[in-house]
Amino acid sequence: MAVDSDVDLMLRVRQGDVSSFDELLRRYRAPLIRYLYRLVRDQALAEDLAQEAFLRVYNARHRYRPDARFTTWLYRIATNLALNAIRDAKGRQRQDSGNSGEDSERSFEFVDTRVSVEQEMIETDRGRMIREAIESLPENQRAAVILHKYQDVDYRQIAKVLKVSESAVKSLLFRAYETLRVRLEPLVREGLL
Amino acid sequence: MKCRERENLFLFIHQMLGSDESERMRQHLAKCTECARAAEEYRKLDSALDHWVAAEPSPWFDAGVRARIESSARKKSWLFGFGRPRALAAGVAAIVVIVVAVVVFDHPRVAEINQPLSSLEQPVTITPGPRAPTTTASMRKPLPPEEQLKMDENLSVLEDYDVVANFDALSELPQAREN
Ligand SMILES: [Zn+2]
Numbered sequence: 416m417a418v419d420s421d422v423d424l425m426l427r428v429r430q431g432d433v434s435s436f437d438e439l440l441r442r443y444r445a446p447l448i449r450y451l452y453r454l455v456r457d458q459a460l461a462e463d464l465a466q467e468a469f470l471r472v473y474n475a476r477h478r479y480r481p482d483a484r485f486t487t488w489l490y491r492i493a494t495n496l497a498l499n500a501i502r503d504a505k506g507r508q509r510q511d512s513g514n515s516g517e518d519s520e521r522s523f524e525f526v527d528t529r530v531s532v533e534q535e536m537i538e539t540d541r542g543r544m545i546r547e548a549i550e551s552l553p554e555n556q557r558a559a560v561i562l563h564k565y566q567d568v569d570y571r572q573i574a575k576v577l578k579v580s581e582s583a584v585k586s587l588l589f590r591a592y593e594t595l596r597v598r599l600e601p602l603v604r605e606g607l608l
Numbered sequence: 609m610k611c612r613e614r615e616n617l618f619l620f621i622h623q624m625l626g627s628d629e630s631e632r633m634r635q636h637l638a639k640c641t642e643c644a645r646a647a648e649e650y651r652k653l654d655s656a657l658d659h660w661v662a663a664e665p666s667p668w669f670d671a672g673v674r675a676r677i678e679s680s681a682r683k684k685s686w687l688f689g690f691g692r693p694r695a696l697a698a699g700v701a702a703i704v705v706i707v708v709a710v711v712v713f714d715h716p717r718v719a720e721i722n723q724p725l726s727s728l729e730q731p732v733t734i735t736p737g738p739r740a741p742t743t744t745a746s747m748r749k750p751l752p753p754e755e756q757l758k759m760d761e762n763l764s765v766l767e768d769y770d771v772v773a774n775f776d777a778l779s780e781l782p783q784a785r786e787n
Binding site: 437440441444445448449450452453458461462465466467469470473474540541542545546549563564565570585586588589592593595596599602603 | 614615618619622624649650652653654656657659660661662663664665666669670672673676677680
């Protein structure tokens with residue numbers, strides 16, 4: 416039995432078929448939440464943004480045109496929501512000065528961590544090291560790496576999600592992975608896999 | 609030293625090169641030990657990155673999406689119930705009311721402020737044209753009949769402001785015009 420394509424489902428949603436929307440929800444809620452979680456590092460916020468993304472998809476159903484992949488559209492909405500949320504949080508952080516919560520400033524402007532990475536390696540899990548290394552990347556690189564590595568989105572589609580050229584994506588990914596390779600070198604080299 | 613092929617190597621490993629370039633890279637990789645080592649590092653890095661586990665959806669996620677859709681639909685039907693032209697008419701009506709309200713409320717205040725001012729001005733007024741005395745006089749007197757009339761007119765509009773603020777009545781407004 417053939418599985419309905421996302422486009423078929425979305426076209427039916429456009430015609431008012433709610434069960435097709437449920438199917439899209441079932442297909443993409445988990446990947447979308449994982450994606451958003453990796454971008455914003457907060458489960459509650461990731462769910463909140465994912466719900467908002469699905470709402471926007473639903474509300475824009477009449478304007479949906481099947482010329483782009485459904486996931487490109489979904490990731491594009493989600494990326495914009497996440498980057499806005501990150502910027503809002505940064506702005507708020509800057510406003511409540513003084514209170515240096517362990518969160519955003521540190522994670523978005525990563526200091527030189529060669530030493531701390533080697534120290535933390537012993538005491539913290541690999542997941543945290545990877546998370547911090549990815550968080551240290553500039554926004555576009557971070558989104559590109561997460562889409563590429565964890566969402567299995569290919570570079571042509573990443574270009575559409577981020578609205579940059581394909582060669583720009585290649586370069587974003589190269590720079591991002593180079594940074595990660597250097598930053599996570601202890602983890603990679605010492606075979607802690 | 610870093611081989612100049614590093615970026616191509618990266619693209620090769622991640623299958624972002626065209627077939628010609630891939631073939632060239634394959635040959636380079638066979639000769640260049642540095643790139644061979646880097647290729648191994650990229651592969652290790654790739655599997656190392658698998659150790660970052662992300663959050664999974666909570667059981668109430670779908671319910672949250674549906675709740676949002678419902679509340680958004682309610683808001684929409686409420687808004688679109690008035691329709692675009694009506695909303696425009698309502699906007700214009702609201703602006704008119706606000707302008708009128710500002711005039712009505714400002715008028716007594718202007719008179720108030722002008723009263724002491726005009727008494728100060730009076731000795732300075734050199735040219736007693738026919739206009740200057742009448743305006744100051746009308747402002748000094750608390751309620752000249754014309755002014756009273758104007759106030760009454762404006763007040764009726766002000767009452768309409770309450771009506772306009774009520775959306776049910778507002779929806780009647782443009783309909784009446786359409787008839
Ligand atoms: Zn080489």
